[in-house]
Amino acid sequence: DALLFLGLRLFGLEDVASIRAHMLPCKTAAQLRNRMNNLRARRAPQNPVKEYCLRRIAPFTLEEEETLRLGMLACGADEFQQLNRGLLARRPALALTHAWSHMRAAPGA
Numbered sequence: 851d852a853l854l855f856l857g858l859r860l861f862g863l864e865d866v867a868s869i870r871a872h873m874l875p876c877k878t879a880a881q882l883r884n885r886m887n888n889l890r891a892r893r894a895p896q897n898p899v900k901e902y903c904l905r906r907i908a909p910f911t912l913e914e915e916e917t918l919r920l921g922m923l924a925c926g927a928d929e930f931q932q933l934n935r936g937l938l939a940r941r942p943a944l945a946l947t948h949a950w951s952h953m954r955a956a957p958g959a
Contacts, residue, residue, distance in 0.1 A: 854885060855898040863903065863942060910949060914938060918949055 857869030863886075866879045874882060889899040910918070917938060938946060 851885075851889065851897065851899065854882065854889075855902065858886075858899060858902055862940065910941075910945075914941070915949075918946075918953060922950070922953060 853873045854869065857873040860872075861868040866882050866886075870877060870879055870882055877885075886899060886903075888894060889897055890903050894900060
């Protein structure tokens, strides 16, 4: 679990392949996802993985908001995955999806 936590801190929640390659090569990606889900479950006792996943996501900086806006103009409103992988890879996908949907819904976007 300590290596899984270190991998989450280094590579984030979305990059299970890198965690597997660099931290736990003897485990499959499915095994790592399953372990993360078990550690994050409501019934699981407090642990570093659960705390990492529940930590508050910092608000976007003005630079990140501008990057999202420019990315929306460059990639189009329907190419969210391309933007997510390229421009703001360190941000959680859920936070990007939320910001993206608000920008699309905003009048003048």
